[in-house]
Amino acid sequence: MLSVILPTYNEEKMIRRTADAVGRVLDGAGISYELVFVNDGSKDGTWEEIERTAAEDPHVTAVCFSRNFGKEAAMLAGLANASGDCCAVMDCDLQHPPKTLVEMYRLWEQGYEVIEGVKRTRGKESALHRASAGLFYRIISKAAKIDMSRASDFKLLDRRAVDALLLMPERNTFFRALSSWIGFRAVSVEFDVQERTEGESKWSTWSLIKYAVKNIVSFSTVPMQCVTVAGFFVLLLALVLGIQSLVKYFSGHAVEGFTTVILLVLIIGSVIMISLGIIGYYIAKIYEEVKGRPRYLISRRIGSSARKSDDDCENADRQEAGTAGEPGRT
Ligand code: UDP
Numbered sequence: 001m002l003s004v005i006l007p008t009y010n011e012e013k014m015i016r017r018t019a020d021a022v023g024r025v026l027d028g029a030g031i032s033y034e035l036v037f038v039n040d041g042s043k044d045g046t047w048e049e050i051e052r053t054a055a056e057d058p059h060v061t062a063v064c065f066s067r068n069f070g071k072e073a074a075m076l077a078g079l080a081n082a083s084g085d086c087c088a089v090m091d092c093d094l095q096h097p098p099k100t101l102v103e104m105y106r107l108w109e110q111g112y113e114v115i116e117g118v119k120r121t122r123g124k125e126s127a128l129h130r131a132s133a134g135l136f137y138r139i140i141s142k143a144a145k146i147d148m149s150r151a152s153d154f155k156l157l158d159r160r161a162v163d164a165l166l167l168m169p170e171r172n173t174f175f176r177a178l179s180s181w182i183g184f185r186a187v188s189v190e191f192d193v194q195e196r197t198e199g200e201s202k203w204s205t206w207s208l209i210k211y212a213v214k215n216i217v218s219f220s221t222v223p224m225q226c227v228t229v230a231g232f233f234v235l236l237l238a239l240v241l242g243i244q245s246l247v248k249y250f251s252g253h254a255v256e257g258f259t260t261v262i263l264l265v266l267i268i269g270s271v272i273m274i275s276l277g278i279i280g281y282y283i284a285k286i287y288e289e290v291k292g293r294p295r296y297l298i299s300r301r302i303g304s305s306a307r308k309s310d311d312d313c314e315n316a317d318r319q320e321a322g323t324a325g326e327p328g329r330t
């Protein structure tokens with residue numbers, strides 16, 4: 001059975017439509033499936049819409065987060081609550097074409113374990129968005145040592161790959177890169193990003209910048225090494241200026257150079273501040289990881305994935321991801 005995981009955040013208009021579209025395609029191809037909706041703390045009627053759809057369509061199961069935990073957490077929750085032999089993750093806005101699912105499933109049947117959807121075209125975007133996405137992917141590709149320039153979250157994973165992903169203990173996950181990092185027999189499938197028909201993208205420029213920084217830091221320590229490089233650079237500058245100042249001192253012209261002093265104080269001051277900021281960011285991330293809070297909290301469930309009674313707010317993460325220890329409640 002194929003489990004299709006659909007993270008949703010304020011997608012009330014898309015639930016029914018996506019469930020129908022995906023169902024039609026998979027039924028048509030004779031693939032048995034379940035749809036796992038993850039309601040990521042939507043503020044509109046998304047959960048009610050999922051409940052309505054589930055009442056009519058026995059393929060639908062769902063979990064509801066207690067608040068918005070972000071798409072990464074939603075995808076992991078979907079994977080943890082899916083019971084299929086393979087799991088596909090796709091957006092709930094039909095920007096990932098359902099017919100590609102069939103293509104992916106056929107590759108899975110041939111024995112591939114990680115089938116990655118790669119974007120043939122990126123869909124409609126502003127020039128600035130395209131340029132910054134390009135820069136982000138160059139950095140992250142270097143960091144993860146995988147070409148990610150056309151990567152997406154649209155993937156189909158074998159049960160073995162899913163279990164491997166769920167074993168990752170880290171809180172700051174980057175699904176797109178982790179799915180390559182785990183290895184296994186991988187192949188990619190091209191697809192065209194469709195246009196969004198209803199609702200709007202949940203990503204503002206600011207949230208994209210935060211997302212980029214977070215993921216670069218979660219995959220690479222290069223920014224911290226830049227601090228060392230900057231240190232050496234400043235040391236070199238110090239040597240040159242030091243020699244110059246000494247020469248001036250001994251030749252009796254030492255009073256001049258006040259501008260140089262101001263400039264040096266400013267430059268070194270900013271380099272130190274930026275460096276501390278970078279190191280501070282890593283420390284903040286370590287702090288988050290050390291606290292070991294669950295990635296998400298589930299408040300409600302529908303369907304076969306109901307391992308606990310409804311309205312039982314549980315520490316789903318630790319139990320389902322197989323990390324040792326009782327949840328924080330007694
Ligand atoms: N999404 C989510 N939680 C969030 C933001 C988005 O589950 O905090 C879901 C959203 O409902 C959609 C998918 O992630 O199914 C992709 O979001 P969106 O279409 O806004 O992103 P874009 O396609 O613009 O990259």
Ligand code: MG
Pocket residue numbers: 091093095196201
């Ligand atoms: Mg979208």
